Amino acid sequence: MIQSQADKPDQPSRLRLSGISKRFGSTQALSNVSMEVEGGQAIAVIGENGAGKSTLMKVLAGIVSPDQGEIELDGQVLSWSGPRDAIDAGIALIHQELNLHDNLSVAENLFLGREPSRFGLLDRAELRRTASSWLDRVGLSVSPDAPVGPLPIASKQLIEIARALSTDARVVIMDEPTSSLSEDESLRLFELIERLREEGVAILYISHRLHEIIRLADRVEVLRDGEHVETLTKGNITHDTMVRAMVGRDLTRRSHETAKECLEPRLTVSGLKVGSRAAPPVDLQVLGGEVVALVGLVGAGRTEIVETIFGVRERFGGEILIDSEPLKGGVDSAIAAGLALVPEDRKRTGLLIQSSVGDNATIVSMTREGVFRSRKTERATAAELIDRLRVKTASQEIEIASLSGGNQQKVALAKWLAGDVKVLMLDEPTRGVDIGAKSEIYEVIDQLASQGMGVLVVSSEMEEVFAIADRVIVISDGCVAGELTRSELTEEAIMRLAVAKGEPAQG
Amino acid sequence: MRGKNFGIFALLIAIVVIATWLEGNFVAAANLKTLIRDTSLYGLISIGVAMVIITGGIDLSIGSLIALCGVMMVQVIDVRYERYDAIGSIAVIERPDEGDTRIRIDTGIDPVRAGDRIVYAGAFSESKVYLTGQVEEAGNVWLTSGNPARSLQTGTEVSLERIRYTNPLLACGLVLLAGAFIGALHGLLVTRAHLQPFVVTLCGLLVYRGLARVWTGDDQVGLGSALADFKATVTGNVFEFPLPLVAKLSGASESWSEWTWIAFPFTGVLLIIVAFAAWIFLEHSVAGRHLLAVGENEEAARFSGIRTERLIVMAYVVSGLLAALAGILFLLEWNSVQPGSSGNFYELYAIAAAVLGGCSLRGGRGAVFGVIAGAAVMRCLYKAIVVLGIEQQWEMVIIGGALLASVLFDEIWRRYQLWKSAKSVVAT
Numbered sequence: 011m012i013q014s015q016a017d018k019p020d021q022p023s024r025l026r027l028s029g030i031s032k033r034f035g036s037t038q039a040l041s042n043v044s045m046e047v048e049g050g051q052a053i054a055v056i057g058e059n060g061a062g063k064s065t066l067m068k069v070l071a072g073i074v075s076p077d078q079g080e081i082e083l084d085g086q087v088l089s090w091s092g093p094r095d096a097i098d099a100g101i102a103l104i105h106q107e108l109n110l111h112d113n114l115s116v117a118e119n120l121f122l123g124r125e126p127s128r129f130g131l132l133d134r135a136e137l138r139r140t141a142s143s144w145l146d147r148v149g150l151s152v153s154p155d156a157p158v159g160p161l162p163i164a165s166k167q168l169i170e171i172a173r174a175l176s177t178d179a180r181v182v183i184m185d186e187p188t189s190s191l192s193e194d195e196s197l198r199l200f201e202l203i204e205r206l207r208e209e210g211v212a213i214l215y216i217s218h219r220l221h222e223i224i225r226l227a228d229r230v231e232v233l234r235d236g237e238h239v240e241t242l243t244k245g246n247i248t249h250d251t252m253v254r255a256m257v258g259r260d261l262t263r264r265s266h267e268t269a270k271e272c273l274e275p276r277l278t279v280s281g282l283k284v285g286s287r288a289a290p291p292v293d294l295q296v297l298g299g300e301v302v303a304l305v306g307l308v309g310a311g312r313t314e315i316v317e318t319i320f321g322v323r324e325r326f327g328g329e330i331l332i333d334s335e336p337l338k339g340g341v342d343s344a345i346a347a348g349l350a351l352v353p354e355d356r357k358r359t360g361l362l363i364q365s366s367v368g369d370n371a372t373i374v375s376m377t378r379e380g381v382f383r384s385r386k387t388e389r390a391t392a393a394e395l396i397d398r399l400r401v402k403t404a405s406q407e408i409e410i411a412s413l414s415g416g417n418q419q420k421v422a423l424a425k426w427l428a429g430d431v432k433v434l435m436l437d438e439p440t441r442g443v444d445i446g447a448k449s450e451i452y453e454v455i456d457q458l459a460s461q462g463m464g465v466l467v468v469s470s471e472m473e474e475v476f477a478i479a480d481r482v483i484v485i486s487d488g489c490v491a492g493e494l495t496r497s498e499l500t501e502e503a504i505m506r507l508a509v510a511k512g513e514p515a516q517g
Numbered sequence: 518m519r520g521k522n523f524g525i526f527a528l529l530i531a532i533v534v535i536a537t538w539l540e541g542n543f544v545a546a547a548n549l550k551t552l553i554r555d556t557s558l559y560g561l562i563s564i565g566v567a568m569v570i571i572t573g574g575i576d577l578s579i580g581s582l583i584a585l586c587g588v589m590m591v592q593v594i595d596v597r598y599e600r601y602d603a604i605g606s607i608a609v610i611e612r613p614d615e616g617d618t619r620i621r622i623d624t625g626i627d628p629v630r631a632g633d634r635i636v637y638a639g640a641f642s643e644s645k646v647y648l649t650g651q652v653e654e655a656g657n658v659w660l661t662s663g664n665p666a667r668s669l670q671t672g673t674e675v676s677l678e679r680i681r682y683t684n685p686l687l688a689c690g691l692v693l694l695a696g697a698f699i700g701a702l703h704g705l706l707v708t709r710a711h712l713q714p715f716v717v718t719l720c721g722l723l724v725y726r727g728l729a730r731v732w733t734g735d736d737q738v739g740l741g742s743a744l745a746d747f748k749a750t751v752t753g754n755v756f757e758f759p760l761p762l763v764a765k766l767s768g769a770s771e772s773w774s775e776w777t778w779i780a781f782p783f784t785g786v787l788l789i790i791v792a793f794a795a796w797i798f799l800e801h802s803v804a805g806r807h808l809l810a811v812g813e814n815e816e817a818a819r820f821s822g823i824r825t826e827r828l829i830v831m832a833y834v835v836s837g838l839l840a841a842l843a844g845i846l847f848l849l850e851w852n853s854v855q856p857g858s859s860g861n862f863y864e865l866y867a868i869a870a871a872v873l874g875g876c877s878l879r880g881g882r883g884a885v886f887g888v889i890a891g892a893a894v895m896r897c898l899y900k901a902i903v904v905l906g907i908e909q910q911w912e913m914v915i916i917g918g919a920l921l922a923s924v925l926f927d928e929i930w931r932r933y934q935l936w937k938s939a940k941s942v943v944a945t
Contacts, residue, residue: 105901329626359820363815364881373810373821376803383801424820 030079057233071103072096102174112159131418157293276464282328306485348432368406375428387448416447557788560684565839574714574881578721583860586844632680696841704830729856739853813881
């Protein structure tokens with residue numbers, strides 16, 4: 011199939027990207043990315059979290075418009091103003107997040123916005139007929155009339171795929187299509203991809219599951235920090251070459267105090283079930299004075315683990331010990347036992363964004379005051395915390411929304427520090443935070459650990475992990491894939507553990 | 518929020534000034550007393566609804582709950598008569614020109630109280646004379662009655678019917694408990710069953726109104742002459758306070774220097790107690806700050822270790838409790854309940870008062886005194902309509918228009934502030 015294209019060298023490529031650049035605020039998401047895809051080829055696009063894969067796919071699908079660069083489809087330069095144009099041109103994106111309407115039926119979802127009609131009326135018979143033929147193609151045996159809502163996620167994923175295919179796409183982009191599929195379903199998807207290739211459809215495939223890429227891809231394009239850095243061709247696509255290409259650089263560690271003397275365990279988690287009773291058990295331990303980083307690919311389940319430990323998500327089994335005292339469920343008892351969590355999303359869960367800086371700083375500690383508030387104590391506590399974390403704010407009375415991201419994050423951290431925290435958990439503590447505030451936050455983390463606190467940091471930023479972690483626990487598909495001490499810590503080692511676990515036995 | 522509260526007080530003063538300017542009678546002592554009483558009754562339910570609105574919820578069931586609790590109060594009080602046949606005959610009957618009729622019976626009986634009645638054979642059927650109580654004079658016991666009872670003659674043989682009813686404080690306790698229970702039910706349906714507050718309390722609005730009608734067979738029920746003392750206390754006045762100027766303004770006096778004494782009703786005292794407790798709760802208690810946090814962002818509150826569900830249930834309990842209290846007070850005020858119409862639309866008056874007073878329906882914002890001012894604004898508008906002789910049909914149009922104008926003004930003010938602060942940022 012690939013040859014059939016190569017036989018006609020004058021034929022333009024199915025899809026050609028040249029010099030695509032995109033900037034979001036201060037982040038260069040893509041810079042000067044070029045690549046070509048022939049009809050019938052399957053190209054894998056890989057890279058670390060934040061390397062620019064998703065942005066690139068969104069550019070192709072017309073969701074994001076590039077600042078610079080050109081897209082050619084079968085030799086024609088495309089310019090589109092929205093996803094609709096991309097679909098009409100024959101480019102279909104299968105989203106990582108499901109975009110289905112739960113209250114509509116399977117068939118209605120498949121043809122939403124392009125329903126077959128007769129005399130302006132919905133032609134249900136035709137709708138049902140075409141829908142079931144597409145469902146057959148993706149190997150999903152559900153009635154076209156069934157509502158989508160109660161279907162399992164895997165079925166929804168297949169419906170997404172069927173919807174993309176039913177647009178008669180010439181280019182199909184798949185963003186982590188197997189993330190919620192079982193092995194059987196994945197195999198069926200691979201067969202489907204083979205069939206599409208035979209039909210001359212170009213496939214762009216994004217996945218962290220390297221074994222799938224080894225199996226599927228004719229070529230691998232590697233992105234790093236928004237740049238296209240390497241192309242691996244068939245025969246050269248192995249687990250190791252891909253990991254090395256993704257990591258690329260050598261991260262230098264920030265000067266860090268020599269390994270601290272490890273005290274007793276402050277947090278011990280054993281057999282923790284996250285999300286359901288059937289989930290794989292999670293075991294981990296954080297010692298006093300230690301900063302442990304919880305790393306893994308986006309979606310590996312790190313946030314879910316810390317939120318379950320903290321008690322905002324239901325614990326389906328397992329034991330949590332704080333200083334060898336077992337922890338009951340519920341956030342309030344977790345806080346009483348000395349746990350603290352600075353959550354990932356400041357605006358949604360970390361702060362009361364319309365309240366004042368002072369109110370936010372004292373919302374946790376005021377609970378200890380008893381029945382009545384003492385504004386005097388609150389003001390003093392807030393002033394001390396603002397001072398201690400060097401929060402830049404005109405006063406503690408102003409709305410926290412008017413502060414910069416870094417200062418907001420400092421307050422989200424500060425609110426825990428008035429009490430006796432034994433284990434501090436931080437989820438992506440420096441997301442959306444400027445460099446200056448970042449290093450100040452790292453300093454605070456170091457300082458808290460040296461006072462004997464156990465610190466557990468969820469981080470997707472390698473620089474951050476190298477800067478603060480004494481030990482790294484790698485999470486993959488919801489379980490602990492491995493642990494790395496500071497001396498074993500390399501980015502390659504992390505990546506190896508982060509991607510390895512998804513590999514099924516028959517690989 | 519401070520600006521918003523200031524606005525509602527300014528509006529209240531403006532309404533009072535304009536209404537007085539147009540018709541001085543607006544500030545007559547009797548009108549002021551009714552204004553205080555009505556503001557208190559509506560203020561109580563508005564505070565309850567405000568608590569729920571602060572959590573980001575809504576309580577539409579208030580009006581129906583008032584009717585149901587009124588009916589329940591009547592049923593729990595359960596006025597009935599116990600008959601004692603042929604207890605004796607009339608020894609003396611006196612009908613002074615002024616004051617109660619005095620009756621003496623030839624045998625000694627246990628003391629009677631207001632609501633008891635004596636029964637005798639009238640010309641065509643049995644006649645009843647309601648007694649107001651008894652007095653002792655020179656060793657003689659006189660039964661008193663407001664009724665001259667002309668057909669009652671000396672020597673007539675009489676029976677006695679003694680009024681029996683549940684202790685009113687006990688009955689109040691039971692009704693308040695029921696209101697709290699219904700509130701808790703709403704709260705649990707919202708927090709545990711994850712139903713929308715609008716839907717839960719809308720069902721409440723229908724169900725409680727329906728239950729009140731079923732329970733009474735859709736008939737008006739009342740207390741009759743029972744509970745006279747209790748009623749007199751609750752609907753009566755506690756103290757009087759002096760006001761300057763209003764005597765001249767209302768035309769009651771020629772002199773600007775004369776002071777008018779205004780009666781302050783018992784319901785007003787209740788409002789002060791409840792408002793003070795609510796103010797302490799919202800402004801000075803940890804749980805109150807938590808409630809505001811829950812209303813602003815329930816998730817963030819949960820992540821801060823606040824027991825959000827408990828607080829939300831509590832808000833609905835307070836709302837149900839205050840609606841039950843209002844149900845009792847309205848019953849005592851009206852002396853009867855019409856299960857099909859009593860309390861209609863009161864939930865909307867309460868919500869309007871809360872919104873006027875600075876509560877955001879998105880939750881997280883609210884202040885007690887603003888809410889009371891909101892209730893006062895609506896009662897003043899109503900009173901002004903009456904005093905100025907505007908047709909009653911205009912009441913809802915005017916109140917609705919005032920509410921709309923008020924929220925519109927708030928929005929414009931908010932945008933103006935934003936625009937001003939944006940401009941100052943650009944300037945610096």
